[in-house]
Amino acid sequence: MRSNLGFFSDEKFRSIFFQTLVVGLFALGLFFVISTTSYNLEKRNIATGWSFLQNPAGFDISFSPFLEFKSTDTHLKVYFVGVLNTLLVSITGCIAATILGFILGIVRLSSNWLLSRLVYIYVEFSRNVPLLLQIILWYSILIQLPRVKQSLQVLDVFYISNRGLYSPRPIFESGFSYVLIAIVLALISSFLINRWAKKRQDKTGQQFPVFSSSIGLIFIIPLILFFILGSPLSFEHPELKGFNFKGGLVIRPEFIAMFLALSIYTAAFISEIVRAGIMSVSKGQREASAAIGLKQTWIMRLIIIPQALRVIVPPLTSQYLNLTKNSSLGIAVGYADLVHGFGGISLNQTGQAIECMAIVMATYLSISLTISFFMNIYNRSIQFKEK
């Protein structure tokens, strides 16, 4: 039905009109920005294009555990070192935050009043103080540790000083790859055993000692192989030479500060998520499982946690995303991640802000999308399946 106001009140026309208007304005804005930007770039003599990626960086990166980095390497390599460092601190941080967060979330629900209050205080303090402040605080604690010459010695092989944690570096000799292959095979076969045992239990009700047999497969067989091959692994110990340690594996204070701050901060949020998840499981579930005689630890593992996970996983995903994004704060303590190495030093040296920031943003976007993709798959696998 047309109203007598004419074509403008026609819904179809209005929809097309407004959308064309928006697209037109957007295109106009884009055109304006691009033209002023290219003018500005020309005037300031800033090069454009991607060729700068092949130029030598001309600076050193202090922390690059996976790739050897020299100052003659290219900016492209700076990027890869940055991505690896970002991933390193994000993944280790996520694992530590999850473990700590689950423990704290369960302890927070403990019947011991003192313990649960203590966790409450921890959660409130670490949630309500800015993460950047916590990172800087941890860093300032770490660099006030004794100097290299007076470094603290732990178990005779680890040295803790204000330059970081020095530990023996494992050196893998030729036969070690067989041990690795054995571990991978053991992991696959224990996964298969788990599936088979589940099927058998569903069919016959008989249980199979999955846990102990998996432990045996994963640890004992590779260990036996390791000794048969004549222990193809040796350690290079750090030695004090002059003013610094030579050799060994060093974990820089920047990384430790980032790792501690990120995992402690995120664990506080995760513990609240876990608490809410466990509390969302109705009391009747616990009572019913106690009534059929399950042990306290089994109630938690078999009844409560699987149901709580459905509530826990979606917000947990966003915590992982936050942690990964927050790892960009490494720039404050000089941790050579993506933002500090490539988006900071490379950007300043080449002046190509647009290209550098575009790459950095695109990388974070793809990391975020990857995490949410996998967490969504996991989430779907644990949701209720209506039969």
Place this chain on the structure above:
Amino acid sequence: MNEMNEVRKPPVATTGIIGWLRINLFFNWTNSLITLFVIYCLYQFIPWILDWTIFSADFKYNYLGEQITNQEMCSRNLDPENGGACWAVIYVRFYQFIYGFYPRVEVWRVNLAYVMLAFALLPLLYAKLPYRKYFLYFTYIFPVIAYFLLNGGLGFTEVSTNKWGGLLVTLVLGCTGIALAFPIGIMLALGRRSKLPVISMMCTLFIEFIRGVPLITLLFFGMVMLPLFLPEGIDMDGLVRVLVAVTLFQSAYMAEVIRGGLQAIPPGQYEAAKSLGMSYWRMNLLIILPQAIRISIPPIVNTSIGLFKDTTLVIIVGILDLLGIGRGTLADTNWLGLSYEIYFFVSLVFFIFTFGMSRYSLYLEKKLKTGINMGAD
């Protein structure tokens, strides 16, 4: 017979303080052991922290009775065995922590703005305020007043923003970011749910892009790239550039929170509004948004807490907020090595603000829950 009718008291062991202790602290063996262990740890830790922060600490004078003007005069440097924290650094630098480098003659303007901010927030935070309507008018014009008061103009001498710092910058960034992000967030949320595919797609792309990248990259964007995008002659202030980044960031998060509220509105509300012949904007402004915003206030407060904490990131692009002033003080040779005192103080200030906000959001959630239940009855 009489004895049978007598009301017997519950056993002593289950009521009162003893009962509470038994149930909450000494329920069984492991529980008692844990309790004793925790008490032992607290016994070790609490006296030490109290001693450091209060009993052995210097506030204005050191233990010799001299007024402290640099770190060498702190008791803990004169007498390393017994000295505690040296709070004198906060005392001496208090002005910078609160106002930055704002000229001392003009500082009454900042103080006035702080007081007016409290009055502007009052009607927003407390719905039962008498004469709330008139207070709200003040809230609406407050940003304009605050702009002229802090920045200058209209007869006030101009104070360039690079003289601003400390808590002033933290509050300006936090409040402006939240206030500007709110309407933008509403528009984005409506846009994302729009039936027009182009608009919905553009809003979704914007929101997901902003949420997928860290704030620090947006701050870099504001600092490094924004000047390249603007024509010559338009020179943007550093604080404004950061504000643009912070607002973009916050509006994406705000949009998602409000979208959650919009999704909770039953379709009957839309249908009823449409059947009354309301246009899209009338329907949203009068029917949908008031309800949607009401239920999304607690999560809005929660994202605002996040933003308030995230304002510290501006120190990375060289703006001196509270944390920036703290770091600047540490770089001063007079106050080298007092990092714990300074970080403790800055954390405490942030804690007071954010903890207060989170308690407020809990209070709102509780109020909202009872409100909804009453409606359902």
